[in-house]
Amino acid sequence: MNWQTAIDQIQLLDVNVMKEAETRLDQLTKPQGSLGMLEDLAIQLAGIYQTTRFHVDPITSFVFVGDHGITEEGVSAFPSEVTTQMVYNFLHGGAAINVLTRHHDVLLKVVDVGMKDSIDNPRLIQKKIGQGTRNFLKEKAMTQQEAIEAIQVGFDLGVMEVENGAKGLAIGEMGIGNTTSSAAIAALLLQRSFDEVVGRGTGLNSEQWQHKKEIIQQALQFHNLQPNDPLEILATFGGYEIAAMTGMILAAAYKRVPILLDGFNTGASALIAAKIEPKSVLYMIASHQSEEPGHRHMLQALQIYPLLQLNLRLGEGTGAILALPILRSAQSLFQEMATFEEANVANKIVSQN
Ligand SMILES: Cc1cc2ncn([C@H]3O[C@H](COP(=O)(O)O)[C@@H](O)[C@H]3O)c2cc1C
Numbered sequence: 001m002n003w004q005t006a007i008d009q010i011q012l013l014d015v016n017v018m019k020e021a022e023t024r025l026d027q028l029t030k031p032q033g034s035l036g037m038l039e040d041l042a043i044q045l046a047g048i049y050q051t052t053r054f055h056v057d058p059i060t061s062f063v064f065v066g067d068h069g070i071t072e073e074g075v076s077a078f079p080s081e082v083t084t085q086m087v088y089n090f091l092h093g094g095a096a097i098n099v100l101t102r103h104h105d106v107l108l109k110v111v112d113v114g115m116k117d118s119i120d121n122p123r124l125i126q127k128k129i130g131q132g133t134r135n136f137l138k139e140k141a142m143t144q145q146e147a148i149e150a151i152q153v154g155f156d157l158g159v160m161e162v163e164n165g166a167k168g169l170a171i172g173e174m175g176i177g178n179t180t181s182s183a184a185i186a187a188l189l190l191q192r193s194f195d196e197v198v199g200r201g202t203g204l205n206s207e208q209w210q211h212k213k214e215i216i217q218q219a220l221q222f223h224n225l226q227p228n229d230p231l232e233i234l235a236t237f238g239g240y241e242i243a244a245m246t247g248m249i250l251a252a253a254y255k256r257v258p259i260l261l262d263g264f265n266t267g268a269s270a271l272i273a274a275k276i277e278p279k280s281v282l283y284m285i286a287s288h289q290s291e292e293p294g295h296r297h298m299l300q301a302l303q304i305y306p307l308l309q310l311n312l313r314l315g316e317g318t319g320a321i322l323a324l325p326i327l328r329s330a331q332s333l334f335q336e337m338a339t340f341e342e343a344n345v346a347n348k349i350v351s352q353n
């Protein structure tokens, strides 16, 4: 299915099931609202799945990989070769996302959407659209057609995963230089200052951070785009992996499953998805708030609230998997707690006089 056609079918959450969930939550043996955001989560999940008997497992975690031409400008603390080196690490099971997905029983899939190099390994899903993006200080990172195709990659993988039984999707990325792409997207879409949305990525010092801000400022001036054309913004400043994650978000909304976001780069994909189809936001779960300063502003603009704040600044989908126990807990509490009536617990304050 073409994603541009499919998104017209994205629906709102089921408000009737959400009301049913809310009523049940208020009958459970706890003061009303005392499970805080876990209650909001249970209600959101019921609305997404259109049933109060929802199950969030199995969840599949995707890492989308792409290289970035903007690395020529010295915007990352690491050389761009690290993208490929980390893909070998993913394939051998040694990266943080490998450990977390193993620990939490989640299937991990790694997708080459736009690496410079190619790795011939059956465990790497081959969906290369281009060999790294172009340097967006000088030209558009991708053509609109490339961006559309990269969105389709993520969309198709998401749809297929849900059709094969996944009840939820988690996204993450690997691509040296991609926080520069995401910061440019955020600066434009959020209309915020460079100090607010440009961070230190993998660990720039103050001088390098200043340089990164200047590069982004120059690039924004050079392309001079308006904030109302998400595809053009994505093509100009984005990456193949950022586009593919946008596609997977749209697929989750289309197939009515939750999409667990991670940090700053998934946030950029989410901003683009929200501009393309605002209803997609209803299916998003903000797992955590990253150390990248712009992430907070992204989540605020999307009006989604992070479950965790662990000072993570890694990516790969790590924060998404760390939030999974909270989703599972929300589900179990909602479905297994006794009601006041079942447990014979008084649910009204007894007057003292
Ligand atoms: C060893 C290593 C593992 C990573 N895993 C994720 N990232 C993260 O850092 C990169 C973005 O930061 P910047 O824009 O500063 O290059 C992305 O690949 C992101 O996923 C990593 C970075 C490194 C160095």
Ligand SMILES: O=C(O)c1cccnc1
Pocket: 179, 201, 202, 262, 263, 264, 265, 266, 290, 291, 292, 295, 312, 313, 314, 315, 316
């Ligand atoms: O917030 C993130 O996900 C992040 C931060 C720094 C580098 N890469 C990713």
